[in-house]
Amino acid sequence: MPNLTKYVTPGRRLCFSEGVTAGPGVYERGEYLYASVVGVVQELAPTTEGEPRVVTVTREKVHSAVPDVGSIITGKVIRMTTKEAVVSIMVVGNMPCKDDFQGIIRSQDVRATEKDKVKIYNSFRLGDIVRAEVISLGDARSYYLSTAKNELGVIYAQSVAGAVMIPISWQEMQCTKTKTMEPRKCAKPDIPLPEK
Amino acid sequence: MVDRRRIQGPEVSVAPIIIKSADKRTCLKDEHSRRRDGRNLEDICPIFLKTGLISQANGSAFIEIRRTKIACGVYGPRQTKIPSFSGKGNLNVEIKFAPFSCQKRRQPYRDAQEKDLSQLVIEALVPSIRLDLLPKSTIDIYITVLENDGTASCLAAAITCASVAVADAGIEMLDLVPASSASYIGGEIYMDSDLAEEQHETGYLILSYMPSLKEVTHILQSGDVDLALTTQAFEQCTDACSKIYSVMINSLLLPIRDTQ
Amino acid sequence: MVKNSLAFEAETFRKIQPQEYLRRFIQGNIRPDGRSLSQFRPTTVNQSCITTTNGSSMVRIGNTTVVCGIKAEVATPKFNSPLEGYLVPNIDLSPICSPKFKPGPPGELAQVLSENLNNLLKSASVLDLTSLCIKEGIAVWVLYIDLVCVNYDGNIYDASVIGMITALTNVKLPEATFEESSGLVKATEELSVTLKLQRIPYSVTVALFDGQHLLVDPTEVEESITSEQITIVFDEVGQLCSIWKVGGLPSSPEHLKQCMNIARERYKQISMIVKSSI
Numbered sequence: 001m002p003n004l005t006k007y008v009t010p011g012r013r014l015c016f017s018e019g020v021t022a023g024p025g026v027y028e029r030g031e032y033l034y035a036s037v038v039g040v041v042q043e044l045a046p047t048t049e050g051e052p053r054v055v056t057v058t059r060e061k062v063h064s065a066v067p068d069v070g071s072i073i074t075g076k077v078i079r080m081t082t083k084e085a086v087v088s089i090m091v092v093g094n095m096p097c098k099d100d101f102q103g104i105i106r107s108q109d110v111r112a113t114e115k116d117k118v119k120i121y122n123s124f125r126l127g128d129i130v131r132a133e134v135i136s137l138g139d140a141r142s143y144y145l146s147t148a149k150n151e152l153g154v155i156y157a158q159s160v161a162g163a164v165m166i167p168i169s170w171q172e173m174q175c176t177k178t179k180t181m182e183p184r185k186c187a188k189p190d191i192p193l194p195e196k
Numbered sequence: 197m198v199d200r201r202r203i204q205g206p207e208v209s210v211a212p213i214i215i216k217s218a219d220k221r222t223c224l225k226d227e228h229s230r231r232r233d234g235r236n237l238e239d240i241c242p243i244f245l246k247t248g249l250i251s252q253a254n255g256s257a258f259i260e261i262r263r264t265k266i267a268c269g270v271y272g273p274r275q276t277k278i279p280s281f282s283g284k285g286n287l288n289v290e291i292k293f294a295p296f297s298c299q300k301r302r303q304p305y306r307d308a309q310e311k312d313l314s315q316l317v318i319e320a321l322v323p324s325i326r327l328d329l330l331p332k333s334t335i336d337i338y339i340t341v342l343e344n345d346g347t348a349s350c351l352a353a354a355i356t357c358a359s360v361a362v363a364d365a366g367i368e369m370l371d372l373v374p375a376s377s378a379s380y381i382g383g384e385i386y387m388d389s390d391l392a393e394e395q396h397e398t399g400y401l402i403l404s405y406m407p408s409l410k411e412v413t414h415i416l417q418s419g420d421v422d423l424a425l426t427t428q429a430f431e432q433c434t435d436a437c438s439k440i441y442s443v444m445i446n447s448l449l450l451p452i453r454d455t456q
Numbered sequence: 457m458v459k460n461s462l463a464f465e466a467e468t469f470r471k472i473q474p475q476e477y478l479r480r481f482i483q484g485n486i487r488p489d490g491r492s493l494s495q496f497r498p499t500t501v502n503q504s505c506i507t508t509t510n511g512s513s514m515v516r517i518g519n520t521t522v523v524c525g526i527k528a529e530v531a532t533p534k535f536n537s538p539l540e541g542y543l544v545p546n547i548d549l550s551p552i553c554s555p556k557f558k559p560g561p562p563g564e565l566a567q568v569l570s571e572n573l574n575n576l577l578k579s580a581s582v583l584d585l586t587s588l589c590i591k592e593g594i595a596v597w598v599l600y601i602d603l604v605c606v607n608y609d610g611n612i613y614d615a616s617v618i619g620m621i622t623a624l625t626n627v628k629l630p631e632a633t634f635e636e637s638s639g640l641v642k643a644t645e646e647l648s649v650t651l652k653l654q655r656i657p658y659s660v661t662v663a664l665f666d667g668q669h670l671l672v673d674p675t676e677v678e679e680s681i682t683s684e685q686i687t688i689v690f691d692e693v694g695q696l697c698s699i700w701k702v703g704g705l706p707s708s709p710e711h712l713k714q715c716m717n718i719a720r721e722r723y724k725q726i727s728m729i730v731k732s733s734i
Contacts, residue, residue: 007452009445010324010363011371011408027326027370034408036326036368038448059366060452064254066273066333074468096471098254099274099555129472137331140280156472201562203574205544209531209598212632212643250607251519252554252676263507267606269552290559292550295602296509296525304548304602306559338552338559340604342523343506 007060008035014055025057065095067103067134067143074155075103077128083107085124087132087145102142105132109146110185122171123147123185129156131187153187202304211300224381224393231386231393233262240376240388240436245357245447247364255365257447259357262390263345268357270365273333285330289317289337291354297344299391313351314339320355320375320404320414326368335367346390348377348400355404355414360444371406372444373413376436378403378429380421385429387436401426403433407441475681482669489518489675496673496722497611501618501733504626510599510647511627515619517673519609521553524619526601526627530641533589533596541588541596545573547603547616554608554676569613572700573601573620576689580657580697583624587651591634595641599627610676613687617659622730627651657697658726659689660719664707672718686712688719692727 008014012035017028023044025037035041039059046053067073071092079086089101110118124130131152132145147153150170157165159175159182167186168174174181198204225231235241241262250256253269260266276286291314295302317339325335337358344350355375363372379389379397386393394400399419405412417426470477470488481488491497497518506512509525533540549566551557562570577583588597601623603616628647635642663674664684671678674685684703691697696716701707 007449009372009448010369011406013408025368027368029370029409034370036370037366038363038452064273064365066330074472076472090471091468094465094468096467097274099271101275140278143332199561201567202546203544203570205542205598205600206531206534209529209542212528212530212630212641214630214645215642216645249521250552251609252607253552265506267552271551271555274555290551292552294523294525294548294604295546295600296506296512296527298508301527301529301600304546336551338550340550340552340606342525342604342606343508 006041007039008041008057009038010034010036014041014057019052021052021054023054023056025059026055064098065092066097067092067101069134069136071134072131072152073103073134073145074129074131075100077124077126077130080120080124080126082120085120086142087130089143103132103134103145104138104142105130105145105147109135109144109148112148122183124154125157125182125184127158128154128184131155147185147187150188153185155187155189157182157184224386224396233390237384238387238432240439243356243440243443245360245443247360247447248451253361253365255361255363255367257357257361257364259353259360261345261349261353261388263343264350264353265342266339266350266353266357267342268337268339268354268361270335270337270358270361270367272335272365273330273367274336276332276334278334283328283331285325285327285332286334287318287322287325287327287337288334289314289321289339289358291317291339291341293341293344297341313354316351316402316414316416317355317358321358321362321373323411323413324359324369324371324373324406325362326370329368335362335365337361344391346377346388346394348379348394348402349388349390351375352377352388352402352404356440356444360447363444363448371408371411372441373404373406374437374440374444375402375404375414376433376440377401378433380419380425380429383422383425385425385432387432401429401433403430403437405434405437407434407438474677478665478678478681482665482671487671487675488677493669494672494718496725497675499618499726499729501622501730503622503733509623510629511623511625513619513622513626515615515622517611517615517618518675519607520605520611520615521607522547522603522605522612522615522619524601524603524616524623526599526623528627528629529598529600530590530595530632531598532594533592537585538593539589539596540585542598543574543577543583543585543601544598545577545601545603545620546570547573547605547612549605549608549612553605556608569616572613573603573616576617576657576659576698577620580655580689580691582621582653582655582657583651584654590632590641595632595634597629597632599624608676610674610679611661614659614661614673617657617689618726618730621653621656621658622733624651625653625656655691655695655697656727657689657691658723659687659698660715660722661685661687662715662718664703664705664711667705667707670711670714670718672722686715688715690719690723692723694720694723 138144163177165173244260352375404414630643689697
């Protein structure tokens with residue numbers, strides 16, 4: 001019965017916790033479920049028979065995105081060494097971050113095969129826009145990212161001449177102005193961003 | 197040392213000495229126990245609370261109680277600058293008094309009182325925010341006091357305002373945290389006292405309370421006060437918090453209703 | 457194929473390619489917030505809103521909000537100008553108003569703005585400093601003009617100038633006298649003395665995008681993308697008080713002339729808004 005819509009604020013007691021699971025925006029305390037964000041309460045019927053119902057509170061306002069393990073991010077390459085490329089994470093999924101987070105793509109995470117032959121310099125250049133997946137929360141400073149999938153990698157780049165480049169193969173891009181080739185780990189185009 | 201980053205005035209300047217026109221003894225209440233602004237001792241002032249005024253922040257709120265005016269902006273969750281891995285989010289609060297906010301001009305530097313008050317706000321808010329869901333992130337809460345009409349009630353207003361701003365930012369929390377204050381003056385409890393009343397107080401109580409969970413997040417009491425009086429003040433403050441709570445809920449839901 | 461690689465969602469596109477995002481809007485003669493290129497954001501002024509000050513104002517231009525408070529104190533005048541008081545303008549861009557600003561002492565922008573406000577007060581001689589004299593050579597008023605930005609969405613200088621000038625016009629000082637016997641300055645409780653400003657300057661800021669499009673009253677996003685900004689300050693009789701151009705690229709005299717005309721028109725608007733706020 002997904003008809004129960006109403007607006008709540010954090011701390012609002014929603015229902016008894018027995019037989020109901022706390023979804024996003026809801027927490028359990030004692031024998032009750034409470035809302036933890038401002039938004040709309042929804043009660044989702046179980047997908048399969050015998051499963052408990054799920055209560056969620058969906059935020060009204062778009063909040064700032066935070067990267068999590070498994071999320072697809074879009075960002076800009078801001079620093080490079082021979083071992084890794086540092087990426088400023090700008091967008092998580094389809095949600096822009098208000099403030100950028102920092103992530104790194106280590107050379108072993110650039111592609112799935114022949115990992116030992118990867119050269120960071122032949123995969124990314126400074127200023128490239130890349131799409132990558134968060135593989136771990138990483139160290140104190142950065143999230144660890146990976147581009148080891150077909151649909152991940154460079155999605156927008158400028159050539160040495162300053163023109164936009166188009167992907168030719170999964171490891172080469174061509175300048176639209178001078179027709180020179182430059183090596184990149186390209187993302188396979190035409191694939192829309194996977195939902196959630 | 198000369199601060200070259202600010203425009204400097206003369207080396208020394210003082211507030212002028214005011215000649216009081218007549219010896220007006222300020223009477224805090226009349227024979228009907230009404231205070232100077234017509235309130236009863238246990239009444240709190242009407243509150244103006246509005247969210248979302250700072251467009252650059254993730255969440256924000258503005259509160260006005262009597263002459264006290266406080267703006268609060270919440271930034272984050274954003275990347276922690278502290279160079280150590282933490283599985284829990286980090287909460288950072290900075291209270292700033294505008295130089296013109298008090299009777300006497302404040303220096304623009306961050307002083308001990310501001311640091312002290314910031315710490316109190318952190319202590320009052322931390323139990324209410326689900327920081328365990330935000331690894332590697334920091335929530336920055338910046339509070340600017342534009343006008344101060346009683347420090348205890350100002351701190352209570354700052355906590356209330358910050359809590360609403362955090363909720364406005366869409367950060368997961370257990371409950372909103374309203375805060376209220378009481379002053380002990382001549383063996384009586386004055387709720388939500390203003391600047392003039394505060395100068396006569398012998399002590400104060402500030403209570404931060406989560407009404408829905410019925411849990412106290414922070415309590416601060418000072419002065420030499422009878423235990424019975426403290427208990428009474430505590431009860432009055434919890435009542436006041438429940439009243440403030442409904443104002444907070446309204447301020448958060450109003451923008452949503454308006455767009456419907 | 458090229459189009460394909462750029463096929464982001466609008467929000468994502470704005471974040472990743474802000475310059476290109478703005479350019480597409482400008483080509484359609486409109487700005488991301490729906491204004492035309494020559495349209496100012498709604499401006500409001502509140503006077504005497506803070507009671508702990510001698511004079512105060514709150515100015516909003518679009519989302520940009522600045523609160524100005526003036527507090528008067530007493531000090532000894534400088535030796536070589538025994539009749540002149542002090543005006544000390546400072547602006548605080550605290551981290552509450554934008555994620556760009558960090559806590560701590562004033563950053564570069566705040567320093568530049570404070571310095572510019574100070575220069576404007578001095579060079580345009582907005583206030584006759586001798587009117588702040590209490591006793592020659594011994595005591596004068598110091599007016600601390602503190603501006604606090606609560607929300608930073610571009611064009612902070614225009615908002616600051618309006619804030620500072622309106623706060624100055626509503627300053628009320630107590631009647632102060634110097635007592636020879638005690639050597640102290642005594643002041644009355646009532647605030648009765650007002651200041652008379654010699655000139656009332658307001659500023660207008662125009663950003664130059666791609667070296668050809670003039671965007672009046674730029675927002676924070678527009679400011680960060682455009683490299684040149686021109687600020688023009690006029691007074692009430694249409695006399696020029698200052699021109700301030702930021703950015704490295706040259707701009708043509710035609711642009712400057714256009715900006716002047718915009719500024720003249722805008723001055724009337726601002727003075728109307730300020731007048732109606734009393």
